[in-house]
Amino acid sequence: MSRLEIDSLKIAYGGWVAIDDLNLTIEKGELISLLGPSGSGKTSLLRAIGGYLKPAGGSLRIDGKDITSTPPQFRDIGMVFQNFVLFPHLTTVENVEFGLRTRGVAKAERRRRAIEALAMVQMDTYLERYPFELSGGQQQRVALARAIVIRPTMLLLDEPMGALDTKLRERAQEEIRALQQELQLTTVLVTHDQREAMAMSDRIIVMRGGTIVDAGDPWRLYHAPKTAFTAEFLGATNLLPVEVLTRDGNRARVRMTQTGHEFEVEGSLPGANAGYVSLRPEDITCALSCGPGALPAKVVKRMFYGVNTHLRLETPGLGSLLAVQHRHAVFEEGADVFVSFQPQDARLLPADLPEDRQ
Numbered sequence: 001m002s003r004l005e006i007d008s009l010k011i012a013y014g015g016w017v018a019i020d021d022l023n024l025t026i027e028k029g030e031l032i033s034l035l036g037p038s039g040s041g042k043t044s045l046l047r048a049i050g051g052y053l054k055p056a057g058g059s060l061r062i063d064g065k066d067i068t069s070t071p072p073q074f075r076d077i078g079m080v081f082q083n084f085v086l087f088p089h090l091t092t093v094e095n096v097e098f099g100l101r102t103r104g105v106a107k108a109e110r111r112r113r114a115i116e117a118l119a120m121v122q123m124d125t126y127l128e129r130y131p132f133e134l135s136g137g138q139q140q141r142v143a144l145a146r147a148i149v150i151r152p153t154m155l156l157l158d159e160p161m162g163a164l165d166t167k168l169r170e171r172a173q174e175e176i177r178a179l180q181q182e183l184q185l186t187t188v189l190v191t192h193d194q195r196e197a198m199a200m201s202d203r204i205i206v207m208r209g210g211t212i213v214d215a216g217d218p219w220r221l222y223h224a225p226k227t228a229f230t231a232e233f234l235g236a237t238n239l240l241p242v243e244v245l246t247r248d249g250n251r252a253r254v255r256m257t258q259t260g261h262e263f264e265v266e267g268s269l270p271g272a273n274a275g276y277v278s279l280r281p282e283d284i285t286c287a288l289s290c291g292p293g294a295l296p297a298k299v300v301k302r303m304f305y306g307v308n309t310h311l312r313l314e315t316p317g318l319g320s321l322l323a324v325q326h327r328h329a330v331f332e333e334g335a336d337v338f339v340s341f342q343p344q345d346a347r348l349l350p351a352d353l354p355e356d357r358q
C-alpha cells in the first residue's frame with residue numbers, strides 16, 4: 001500500500017512530446033483508471049510508472065522516495081498485461097514463483113507464497129497445469145497471482161480483461177476489484193472500456209492529447225462532467241449546441257443554435273456565449289400525452305436491449321435525440337410522442353469536443 005506522486009511529468013518519443021507537465025497523485029489503496037481516446041497517452045503514462053519508459057522531465061515518487069531513475073525490477077510494481085504473457089514452458093505454480101526466484105527467495109518459501117497467491121485467485125488446484133491447458137480466464141488469474149506474489153507496492157493493469165468475453169470480463173472485474181480492496185493495493189488501470197472504468201475505479205482520470213482534462217469519482221464524472229468531451233466519452237449523451245441567453249445563479253436560459261428553441265438548463269458557463277447542453281438518454285421522459293414543457297417528437301427507431309429500449313427520436317425543437325426507456329413495449333417506430341426533461345438534468349458545458357465532432 002503506497003502513495004504515488006507524479007510531478008510535471010514529460011514523456012517524449014524522439015523530439016515529439018507525448019505527455020507534458022502531467023501532475024497526478026494516487027493515494028494509498030486507491031484504484032484509478034486512465035481513460036481516453038487512442039493516442040491520448042495512457043500507455044505511455046503507465047510505462048513511465050512501471051519504469052519501462054524514461055521520462056524526459058519531471059519526477060515520480062513512491063511514499064516520498066524518488067523512483068524516477070529506478071529500473072523496473074527494483075520498483076516492486078506488479079503488472080498485468082492484456083495478453084498475460086505467461087511462460088508457456090512453466091507450470092502455473094512455476095509461473096507465479098518466477099518473480100520470487102529472480103528476487104532470490106528460497107525454494108520452500110517461493111512455493112508457499114506462490115500457492116498462497118494462487119489461492120487468492122482460486123487457482124491453487126491447477127498448480128501443475130501448463131498455460132495451454134488453462135482457459136483465457138484462468139490464465140488471467142494466474143497472471144494476477146504472478147503480479148501480487150511479489151507483494152508489490154503498486155499494481156499496474158494494462159487492459160487486463162481485454163482478451164476475455166463479456167461474461168468472464170464482468171466476473172474478472174468484480175474479482176480484481178475485490179482482491180485489490182482486500183490487499184489495499186494502489187492500482188492504475190488502463191482500459192478502453194468506460195463501463196469497466198466506472199465499475200472498478202475510485203477515480204477516473206480522463207486523458208486527451210497527453211494531458212488530464214478531467215478527474216473525479218465515476219459518479220461525479222458521469223453526472224457532472226466538466227466538459228462536453230468527458231460527457232460524450234463517458235457513457236452516451238445527447239450534445240445540443242446552444243447560445244446562452246440569460247443567467248440566474250447556476251441556471252441559464254439557452255437557445256438551440258439550429259432550431260431557435262429556448263429552454264432552461266443547469267450551469268451558467270460564465271464568460272461564454274455558446275456551449276453544449278449534455279442531456280443523458282435516461283433523463284428524457286417519453287409520453288403519449290403532452291405534459292407541462294413537453295415537446296412533440298417522432299420515434300424513428302426502436303432498439304430493444306432486454307434491460308431497456310433505446311429510442312431514436314426526431315424533434316422539431318431539439319433535433320435528433322437518443323432516449324432510453326425502461327418500460328420497453330410502449331412506443332412503436334413511427335409513433336408520435338412527447339418528450340420532457342428536468343432543467344437540472346440538462347447540463348450546460350463548454351464546447352470542448354473530440355476533433356471528429358468539431
Ligand SMILES: Nc1ncnc2c1ncn2[C@@H]1O[C@H](COP(=O)(O)OP(=O)(O)OP(=O)(O)O)[C@@H](O)[C@H]1O
Pocket residue numbers: 013018036037038039040041042043044045
Ligand atoms: N514508441 C513510440 N514512438 C513514437 N511515438 C509513440 C511511441 N509510443 C507511443 N507513441 C505516441 O505517443 C502518443 C501516446 O501514445 P500511447 O500509446 O501512450 O496512447 P494510448 O492512450 O495508450 O493509446 P491506445 O489507447 O491506442 O493504446 C501517441 O500519439 C503515439 O503515437
